[in-house]
Amino acid sequence: MKSFVLFVAFVSAVLAFEEPLRFYHETAGIREAARIKQAEEALDFDGGRITGGSAAALGAHPHMGGLVITLTSGATSVCGSSLLSNTRLATAAHCWWDGRNQARQFTVVLGSIRLFTGGVRINTSNVQMHGSWNPSTIQNDVAIIVIGWVGYTNAINRINLPLGTLANNLFVGTTATAAGFGRTGDNVGIGNNQFLSHVNLPVITNAVCAQTFGNVIASTLCVSGANGRSTCPGDSGGPLAVTSGGQRVLIGITSFGSARGCQLGFPAAFVRVTSFNAWIQARI
Numbered sequence: 001m002k003s004f005v006l007f008v009a010f011v012s013a014v015l016a017f018e019e020p021l022r023f024y025h026e027t028a029g030i031r032e033a034a035r036i037k038q039a040e041e042a043l044d045f046d047g048g049r050i051t052g053g054s055a056a057a058l059g060a061h062p063h064m065g066g067l068v069i070t071l072t073s074g075a076t077s078v079c080g081s082s083l084l085s086n087t088r089l090a091t092a093a094h095c096w097w098d099g100r101n102q103a104r105q106f107t108v109v110l111g112s113i114r115l116f117t118g119g120v121r122i123n124t125s126n127v128q129m130h131g132s133w134n135p136s137t138i139q140n141d142v143a144i145i146v147i148g149w150v151g152y153t154n155a156i157n158r159i160n161l162p163l164g165t166l167a168n169n170l171f172v173g174t175t176a177t178a179a180g181f182g183r184t185g186d187n188v189g190i191g192n193n194q195f196l197s198h199v200n201l202p203v204i205t206n207a208v209c210a211q212t213f214g215n216v217i218a219s220t221l222c223v224s225g226a227n228g229r230s231t232c233p234g235d236s237g238g239p240l241a242v243t244s245g246g247q248r249v250l251i252g253i254t255s256f257g258s259a260r261g262c263q264l265g266f267p268a269a270f271v272r273v274t275s276f277n278a279w280i281q282a283r284i
């Protein structure tokens with residue numbers, strides 16, 4: 001009887017954990033790309049609305065690379081990425097292969113606060129996946145995108161890796177900035193202004209994050225999702241950055257959140273860039 005009680009307690013503890021969002025393209029990315037496209041086209045109809053805030057937002061994240069993704073099925077999906085050099089960007093491995101859906105081309109969108117028009121737009125199928133990317137366990141969710149040379153401008157610039165004194169920093173308690181073209185809430189319709197947005201989020205310990213997702217591996221970095229502020233579907237692969245010594249530093253790559261939604265207060269999980277410094281440096 002006691003073992004039965006323990007078993008029930010164990011099962012309910014397991015069930016209490018949040019299921020991470022999996023098979024990103026079919027569960028979120030394709031729907032999100034269609035929503036962004038429709039919202040951007042609605043803005044075209046009334047172009048005056050976006051002029052005001054766009055210039056400031058444009059220069060604010062010069063390392064941001066939007067990804068318009070063509071899947072082998074022909075469907076269009078969306079992710080983000082971060083410019084690391086004139087020819088390389090970092091993204092999440094699941095943006096190229098989510099365990100069920102394979103991409104065949106990324107259109108990298110640099111220097112634009114809109115995803116489907118504007119900026120410098122570069123097509124590529126050259127993606128270097130982490131050899132141990134595991135869609136089941138969401139381990140090693142990192143990839144490098146290779147593009148033809150792009151020059152830096154006020155709106156296009158590289159972001160640093162967390163090297164030197166930052167290489168062993170866990171960043172707990174630090175406020176970091178996530179950027180993306182994804183939705184700004186679980187119930188955002190096309191009526192909302194659609195452009196690149198950003199949110200400041202405090203980094204939490206992996207132990208606290210594990211209270212939501214169960215086991216959280218060391219190479220994952222989590223931020224608090226309190227007060228409905230978090231990354232959302234569509235933001236996958238995009239940057240989580242801090243400022244250190246006046247320089248912007250990439251500390252996370254948007255990896256996963258709760259399958260139930262992005263505004264429910266659960267943490268959001270990122271690839272911990274310090275865990276992959278050497279792997280990334282060998283490729284940029």
Ligand SMILES: *[C@@H]1O[C@H](CO)[C@@H](O)[C@H](O)[C@H]1NC(C)=O
Pocket residue numbers: 070105107123
């Ligand atoms: C890039 O890919 C998109 C989507 O397939 C296509 O519409 C566009 O013409 C391509 N651009 C170039 C320069 O090849």
